[in-house]
Amino acid sequence: MNTEIMPITPESLEKAKNLLLEGQVVAFPTETVYGLGAYAYSEEGIQRIYEAKGRPSDNPLIVHIAPGFDLSAIAREVPAGADALMARFWPGPMTLIMPKNRETIPDSVTAALDTVAIRMPSDPSAMALLRYTGMPIVAPSANTSGRPSPTSAQHVYEDMKGRIPLILDGGSCQVGVESTIVDLTEEKPLVLRPGGITLEMLREFLPEVDLDPAVKAVRSVDASIVPKAPGMKYRHYAPKGYLILTQEGPQDVARHLEEDLQKKPEDRVGAIVSEEFWREMLEASPSLESRAVWISLGSRSDMESVAQRLFAALRQADETGLTRLYGEAFSREGVGEAVMNRFRKAASEWREI
Numbered sequence: 001m002n003t004e005i006m007p008i009t010p011e012s013l014e015k016a017k018n019l020l021l022e023g024q025v026v027a028f029p030t031e032t033v034y035g036l037g038a039y040a041y042s043e044e045g046i047q048r049i050y051e052a053k054g055r056p057s058d059n060p061l062i063v064h065i066a067p068g069f070d071l072s073a074i075a076r077e078v079p080a081g082a083d084a085l086m087a088r089f090w091p092g093p094m095t096l097i098m099p100k101n102r103e104t105i106p107d108s109v110t111a112a113l114d115t116v117a118i119r120m121p122s123d124p125s126a127m128a129l130l131r132y133t134g135m136p137i138v139a140p141s142a143n144t145s146g147r148p149s150p151t152s153a154q155h156v157y158e159d160m161k162g163r164i165p166l167i168l169d170g171g172s173c174q175v176g177v178e179s180t181i182v183d184l185t186e187e188k189p190l191v192l193r194p195g196g197i198t199l200e201m202l203r204e205f206l207p208e209v210d211l212d213p214a215v216k217a218v219r220s221v222d223a224s225i226v227p228k229a230p231g232m233k234y235r236h237y238a239p240k241g242y243l244i245l246t247q248e249g250p251q252d253v254a255r256h257l258e259e260d261l262q263k264k265p266e267d268r269v270g271a272i273v274s275e276e277f278w279r280e281m282l283e284a285s286p287s288l289e290s291r292a293v294w295i296s297l298g299s300r301s302d303m304e305s306v307a308q309r310l311f312a313a314l315r316q317a318d319e320t321g322l323t324r325l326y327g328e329a330f331s332r333e334g335v336g337e338a339v340m341n342r343f344r345k346a347a348s349e350w351r352e353i
């Protein structure tokens, strides 16, 4: 299959609409990451998503809608607390779990759960597609299962070339990590996946909301806690090399790299760290500048930009052929929670101090 990349134009939107109606899959940008979209009522399209991604079928999909879409077509009830969150954060990078409308939403979308994930993206390209087609569109992140989520049309092409007919190109994603998922179907509202809308922001409108214990457990690895969002139990985003995410300081990481290079000079080693961290590493060990690869996450004083760069950085580690690399552990404040959640899932090893 030939995979076309097209900017958002009336022609590409018309083409996307026809493909979706035929049960085909179309990749499109959102403010978080690129999605792999199918018409939510097309059994064929849904199956094609799982095939193209190589995704386990017990992992449900998010239904994307445009402003003004009639929620009752998807949810059988709008839970308490939802109105305030929707009014403040939609359109935007927040997904809400609601009781599912069993008459309309196929079981294949929700992996047979009785709930459904709904999101209204704010990205102008996503909005244009949803408005133009008038369709609810199911979309997981447009990576092959296990790889970092794509934040550019080029990333999608790397993973989906030959597997899907069309990628709509809307440039780089602004947020860079997937949407915050809030479950409103239980007594206590829970964040099942941290994202660009932080816990602090949600609490202003829903004071009782908390993090899913399995998300909190990023701190100490406790295998007995099973996350409620099925997708959160998988190792994800992993680069091919051995990634050690560590709370140690720049001097320690510089020393580790020196030792690694001494033991195995043929290895390609590096660090996915902030500018500040790398600078201090070089002060401790200047020769690393030529002997190790630095993949920059920007300044650690700007966590929004760290989030935006993270997935591209993990992909770059593969392109550079790094066999062993170190990642900087950031504070979990604000969007840092989402950054550390994804970084932790990508890592082969987590070192706490």
Ligand code: TXA
Pocket (backbone or CB within 6 Å): 030, 032, 033, 034, 035, 036, 059, 060, 061, 062, 095, 097, 110, 113, 115, 116, 117, 119, 139, 140, 141, 142, 177, 178, 179, 181, 192, 193, 228, 229, 230, 231, 232
């Ligand atoms: O930002 C995003 O949310 C992106 C863009 C494309 O919109 N989409 C995305 O989809 O990240 P995906 O499929 O990669 O992740 C969806 C997550 C999975 O962890 C899945 O298990 C969870 O949402 N999920 C979906 N439906 C659910 C439900 N009914 N109950 C609990 N978790 C659900």
Ligand code: MG
Pocket (backbone or CB within 6 Å): 140, 141, 149
């Ligand atoms: Mg995903």
